[in-house]
Amino acid sequence: MALTGLLFLSSSSALLAQGRSIPVSSEVKAEEQKELPIELPEGQKYRYRFFNGLNVSVDILDPVLHLFTFEHASYEAQLMADFHHRFLPMASFGMGLADETSDNGLEFGTGAKQEFTFKSDLAPFGKVGFAYNFDYNSTRPNDLYLVFLRYGLAYNKADITNLYYADELWGSLGPISISGQEYTTQWVELGGMVKVQIAKHISLGWDLYLKVKLTQSGTDQGSPFFVPGYGPNKSHVGFSFRLYYDILQ
């Protein structure tokens, strides 16, 4: 104990002698993060072990928007593994639904305004993909800045009701229903994601990505308004806000 006290005093004296103050808590934390050597030993390619962890995450943005404003949502959970902090395969599964009513009604030549509904019950989707960390030997093991490529597959069934078709010569046709439409959609997502640790085992992050549809079947009577996991069928940009939990670290 006396030796420790002596060392503390001597190190403090040394710091003070160099014109530096005693480290405050944030500086100590920063020092702790620097425990990992910046330079890797000769011949060592990776700083992190082969299997470097596993995390699960859920997208919290879509459910929140669904609760307050949106009439459609995808509920998604994702599992991501970490190999060497460099290669991060991921797989996600979720369910999506829509019960959307046309916002302002449609103004037809007849002057009538009609609102129609696109209803898709809870339907499944899955995604598999791969993320890559360019800064894989970073000294910050808990934060990730990734690029990723994902493949998505979804199935949903929809009923569109109370549609009207306006014709200036023959008058308005309706109400029309398009029932039991079954759609299967495949797409790819390419983008970037960020994961930042906010507490032990818990991180927050977001994904921003471009979406490109590969195929969509069942569109003889039109494309769906909403695809589970993909979002609005005409959208090309996706965004997720994720809450992560590190299962293995």
Place this chain on the structure above:
Amino acid sequence: MCLLLGVCGIPMLFCACDNGCEQVREAYMITTFTSTSGRTMRSISLLCISDTLGYTATLTQFTDIDLELNPKSTHTTMILDCSYSDYGDYYTSSDTVEIDYTVEPKFLDMECGCTVLFQINNVTSTRHLFSNLIINEENIVADGDATNLIFEY
């Protein structure tokens, strides 16, 4: 910082939407009148009847004319009163065209609602002026540009 940037980007993503319908909803049957006999068409008066409804029109051009089938029915009759010239003499003739088709709604999107798809099943015509009638494309769609019917005279 990165998290903050992401959250700030959300409104931009979701507000970049357009509420107006910019798609064509009306599906027209595109017809062409082609002379194979040396006659020259001068004018066509059209009477279009379907069930108890009808409309009249005067066609002033004879290539790629848009005609509307009745979406509430599966049968439309067109009576075409044609004025044409043949070796400098003027004639009039009338032909009746019967068109049988199926009608199916097609969903466009939340802004536009729906359009209809017509599929021509059968076309019959009297042959006073028209010598031949060809179904070139049986599907009539809102954004289609293919000629559906060709009247040869």
